[in-house]
Amino acid sequence: DVKVTQSSRYLVKRTGEKVFLECVQDMDHENMFWYRQDPGLGLRLIYFSYDVKMKEKGDIPEGYSVSREKKERFSLILESASTNQTSMYLCATPNQGANSGYTFGSGTRLTVV
Amino acid sequence: GENVEQHPSTLSVQEGDSAVIKCTYSDSASNYFPWYKQELGKGPQLIIDIRSNVGEKKDQRIAVTLNKTAKHFSLHITETQPEDSAVYFCAASSGGYQKVTFGTGTKLQVIP
Numbered sequence: 001d002v003k004v005t006q007s008s009r010y011l012v013k014r015t016g017e018k019v020f021l022e023c024v025q026d027m028d029h030e031n032m033f034w035y036r037q038d039p040g041l042g043l044r045l046i047y048f049s050y051d052v053k054m055k056e057k058g059d060i061p062e063g064y065s066v067s068r069e070k071k072e073r074f075s076l077i078l079e080s081a082s083t084n085q086t087s088m089y090l091c092a093t094p095n096q097g098a099n100s101g102y103t104f105g106s107g108t109r110l111t112v113v
Numbered sequence: 114g115e116n117v118e119q120h121p122s123t124l125s126v127q128e129g130d131s132a133v134i135k136c137t138y139s140d141s142a143s144n145y146f147p148w149y150k151q152e153l154g155k156g157p158q159l160i161i162d163i164r165s166n167v168g169e170k171k172d173q174r175i176a177v178t179l180n181k182t183a184k185h186f187s188l189h190i191t192e193t194q195p196e197d198s199a200v201y202f203c204a205a206s207s208g209g210y211q212k213v214t215f216g217t218g219t220k221l222q223v224i225p
Contacts, residue, residue: 004156031211040122042202042217043157058212059114090156094211099145099164102213104156 002027006091006105013112019078021108023091032074033102034058034066037088046089049074081112115140117205119216126193127224134219136203137185143205146179146186147213151200161188193223 007022025032031050035043035058045058047066055066063085067075078085088109092102116139126132138146144165149157163170163177163186170177174193179186190197203216 033212035215040217042119043215045212045214048212092156095159099162099206099211101147101159101162102149102157102211104149104158106154106156 002029002093002095002103004091004093004103004105006089006108008108009106011108011110013078013081013110015082015112017078017081017112019081019110019112021076021078021089021091021110023074023076023105024072025074025093025103026072027093027096028071029093029096030071031094032068033092034064034074034076035090035092036060037090037107043090046076078110081110083112086110086112115143115205115207115214117203117214117216119203119219121219122217123220123222125222125224128193128195130193132190132193132197132221132223134188134201134203134221135185136187136205136216137183138205138214139184140205140207141181141184142207145206146177147204147206148175148177148188149202149204149215151202151218153199157202190221193221195223195225197221198223 033048034046049068065077091105147162151157176189204213206213
């Protein structure tokens with residue numbers, strides 16, 4: 001089974017800082033996703049990537065960018081952090097095979113002050 | 114794009130009772146419907162899924178049903194136990210890049 005690791009469990013950043021959230025998977029999967037989770041709003045897709053250097057906007061990409069230089073690593077970047085980006089961020093990759101669900105990382109709880 | 118609605122947002126049941134969570138979706142092209150369980154401090158974990166060519170699927174105490182005509186699907190948990198307490202998310206996917214749209218979540222509390 002694939003393992004998804006998010007490097008930081010908790011982060012506190014100041015408004016205006018550039019923030020990097022890192023995600024690594026260990027099975028050479030092509031597709032990787034970044035979601036944010038907010039109470040009452042569920043999980044909303046920010047960006048996804050289907051191969052190295054390939055990316056697509058999700059439903060709420062504003063204020064974010066991503067980087068995928070290597071297949072196993074997918075980074076989410078907050079160009080200039082704002083308080084409304086305080087949230088739980090979850091990285092995911094599909095399990096092996098089509099329509100087989102996702103494996104998620106444990107999440108990064110980001111607080112912007 | 115796809116829109117998934119989930120109800121109720123919170124659900125409290127007595128241990129041993131059944132729990133039902135309902136979802137509707139908007140995109141008739143959606144053909145895969147997973148359910149995730151998220152325990153405190155963890156990422157969501159896939160617990161069961163159903164594909165559009167199947168009307169019902171069961172795995173021990175959990176079951177999912179799908180009505181494609183009405184565009185709704187449900188999660189049923191029987192004989193609930195305290196360890197079933199968690200947040201549950203439904204989701205729908207039409208397959209492109211395996212992109213998934215999630216519902217807003219249901220917080221289930223099982224009272225011992």
